[in-house]
Amino acid sequence: MVDFSFSEEQKLFQKSLREWCQKELPLEKIREMDSKGEISRGIIKGMTDMNLLLMTVPQEHGGAEVDWITACIAAEELGYADLSIAVPVLFLVETSWGFVMDKYCTEQVREEIIRKAIKGDAFIGIASTESGGGSDVAAIKSTGRKEGNSWILNGEKTYISGTEEAKKMGGGYFLLVRTAPPIPEASHKGITAFYLPINADGVEIGKRLEDMGRMAISTGSIAMDNVKIPDSYRIGEEGRGFYLTMEGFDNARLLIGATCLGASQRALEIGMEYIKERKAFGSPIGKFEGIQFDLADLWAELEALRSLVYRTAWMNEEKYRNKRFTPHEVSKYISAIKLKVPPFAFKVFEHVMLWLGAWGYTKECPLEMGLRGIMSYYIGAEGAVNIQRIIIARELLGREYIPYK
Numbered sequence: 043m044v045d046f047s048f049s050e051e052q053k054l055f056q057k058s059l060r061e062w063c064q065k066e067l068p069l070e071k072i073r074e075m076d077s078k079g080e081i082s083r084g085i086i087k088g089m090t091d092m093n094l095l096l097m098t099v100p101q102e103h104g105g106a107e108v109d110w111i112t113a114c115i116a117a118e119e120l121g122y123a124d125l126s127i128a129v130p131v132l133f134l135v136e137t138s139w140g141f142v143m144d145k146y147c148t149e150q151v152r153e154e155i156i157r158k159a160i161k162g163d164a165f166i167g168i169a170s171t172e173s174g175g176g177s178d179v180a181a182i183k184s185t186g187r188k189e190g191n192s193w194i195l196n197g198e199k200t201y202i203s204g205t206e207e208a209k210k211m212g213g214g215y216f217l218l219v220r221t222a223p224p225i226p227e228a229s230h231k232g233i234t235a236f237y238l239p240i241n242a243d244g245v246e247i248g249k250r251l252e253d254m255g256r257m258a259i260s261t262g263s264i265a266m267d268n269v270k271i272p273d274s275y276r277i278g279e280e281g282r283g284f285y286l287t288m289e290g291f292d293n294a295r296l297l298i299g300a301t302c303l304g305a306s307q308r309a310l311e312i313g314m315e316y317i318k319e320r321k322a323f324g325s326p327i328g329k330f331e332g333i334q335f336d337l338a339d340l341w342a343e344l345e346a347l348r349s350l351v352y353r354t355a356w357m358n359e360e361k362y363r364n365k366r367f368t369p370h371e372v373s374k375y376i377s378a379i380k381l382k383v384p385p386f387a388f389k390v391f392e393h394v395m396l397w398l399g400a401w402g403y404t405k406e407c408p409l410e411m412g413l414r415g416i417m418s419y420y421i422g423a424e425g426a427v428n429i430q431r432i433i434i435a436r437e438l439l440g441r442e443y444i445p446y447k
């Protein structure tokens with residue numbers, strides 16, 4: 043038999059997080075953070091108290107060591123609360139990239155960033171994308187050159203989440219650079235991952251980009267001019283950075299799916315409340331089939347995607363804990379999530395805004411924040427939609443069908 047219910051511990055966690063969010067992240071506060079362009083320090087501290095930061099990291103490294111289903115519950119609750127999607131971004135970027143960094147880094151890096159980030163005293167992000175493009179990770183141009191027991195880093199990363207937060211909180215990035223020339227037919231080899239401290243000599247943070255959404259968390263660029271770091275900042279083996287990055291992307295994409303479920307659920311609830319009250323032509327508009335059929339379709343799709351997200355979270359957990367599924371097998375499902383859930387969430391916001399009429403177009407209504415925030419995941423943060431299609435087709439047809447090989 044299959045049991046789809048959460049464990050007692052997971053239910054308890056969900057309840058206490060919902061209560062914390064109701065108290066600490068009411069929609070007025072979300073609006074305030076969206077206008078101010080920053081997540082308040084108190085929220086980050088509160089997230090620490092709730093053991094949310096890097097929550098899947100093993101206890102012996104200072105984390106809460108929760109399973110990936112619990113991490114998805116957290117992402118869903120934060121998405122439900124913060125419709126602007128900024129707090130969920132902070133949560134999921136740190137959880138997914140902090141997990142991978144912790145798994146492969148040295149004890150020194152753990153001391154310098156992982157343990158601090160768990161306490162909310164440092165930020166961890168991912169620095170992969172460059173101005174030349176983000177989808178083709180193997181084409182990055184930034185370099186790392188070995189010099190004795192150190193590495194000299196050069197290049198520029200852009201569209202990087204959390205640059206202002208890293209400046210304020212300290213910490214740094216899971217950085218990807220090329221350390222060996224590309225091998226023909228295997229350009230993803232020769233890429234290595236490092237911990238890049240934000241305050242290292244030669245690191246310059248560029249001007250904050252003016253995004254359209256998730257305003258309370260920044261995006262910016264990072265320039266590296268002969269940045270010297272010790273070999274102990276290398277994450278994983280030389281030349282394995284591409285694979286580690288794919289692992290981080292998978293975890294991030296899973297949490298993005300859960301976040302989008304939460305935001306969609308909230309948008310539907312806001313919509314349902316409205317269509318029961320709002321009258322037109324003598325009836326609540328929720329009585330009109332044109333509206334209620336739309337609601338039914340969205341709800342059905344939401345539940346189908348929720349099943350996909352949590353089943354995949356279970357697979358991810360089994361992959362790590364019991365080696366039951368191969369990473370590629372899990373990636374196929376995770377890419378299905380990244381392909382389907384953010385566009386679905388965008389559709390929910392769009393449709394519910396239509397039910398709300400003119401009110402939906404104002405900033406008195408929280409839905410426009412969601413539409414702007416969700417778009418970041420739809421457009422490409424942690425991977426564009428066509429890249430998910432390539433991954434799924436690769437797993438279905440075989441590697442010989444990868445279009446660019």
Ligand SMILES: Cc1cc2nc3c(=O)[nH]c(=O)nc-3n(C[C@H](O)[C@H](O)[C@H](O)COP(=O)(O)OP(=O)(O)OC[C@H]3O[C@@H](n4cnc5c(N)ncnc54)[C@H](O)[C@@H]3O)c2cc1C
Binds near residue numbers: 174
């Ligand atoms: C809000 C936000 C925050 C971000 N934060 C970070 C961050 O913290 N760290 C980081 O490293 N990056 C970050 N990114 C960058 C993100 O990873 C990239 O946007 C993403 O990888 C896509 O890269 P690109 O934008 O350069 O688009 P491109 O790679 O140039 O792709 C453009 C379009 O072409 C399509 N395409 C590309 N290749 C193919 C193909 N083979 N077949 C068919 N279609 C194709 C894509 O689907 C896309 O629609 C962020 C992006 C956003 C929007």
